[in-house]
Amino acid sequence: MSKREAGGLLRMLEDKAFCFFLALFHKIMPYADMLFNQLQKRNIDSVFIAGITQKFTQSIQAIRPGTLLLL
Template sequence: MQIIQERFTNSKVINQASAIERLLNDDTFLYWLNIFHHVMPHVDILYDQLQARKADSTQIKNAVEAFETCITKIRQNIDECVETGHLKNEDLEHSRKRIRLSQDNLRVAAIEVYFCV
């Protein structure tokens, strides 16, 4: 987005690139991107297992149970998931003031996402 902003002269293009860059660097967006970064590989595996032509009920049951186990581990270690990602605690403190969302609110929301899975 920065290259677009530097190379183009059209103000509309520059403004749109700037807006996209701000969205991509938004603390809340990065938080959720990190959360889903941890869960989506497990979703892909489960999807592939459920789409297998020769899957029987036992294999499907085992695949779902393995998925639930992985999601439970992620839910239990949600703070570690955040710490190892893009958004660190000090960024959450800054984010709390700027967008009025606390780390606890984001954590609770992330746990609720995993309860729905």
């Protein structure tokens, strides 16, 4: 890695907006990945989909208050 590339990475890591979204996606993506995997199953019905979607929504809403503190 060159000195210029390292400087660019350092500027990104010092950017508050970048760090906010990095932390946000770090918290959300595991839940999105689980939802995606569940929705890829072959034998699912609308009740199952409604249940896992509701669970996903609740998980994301539980994260929300703590995420706002990063601003």
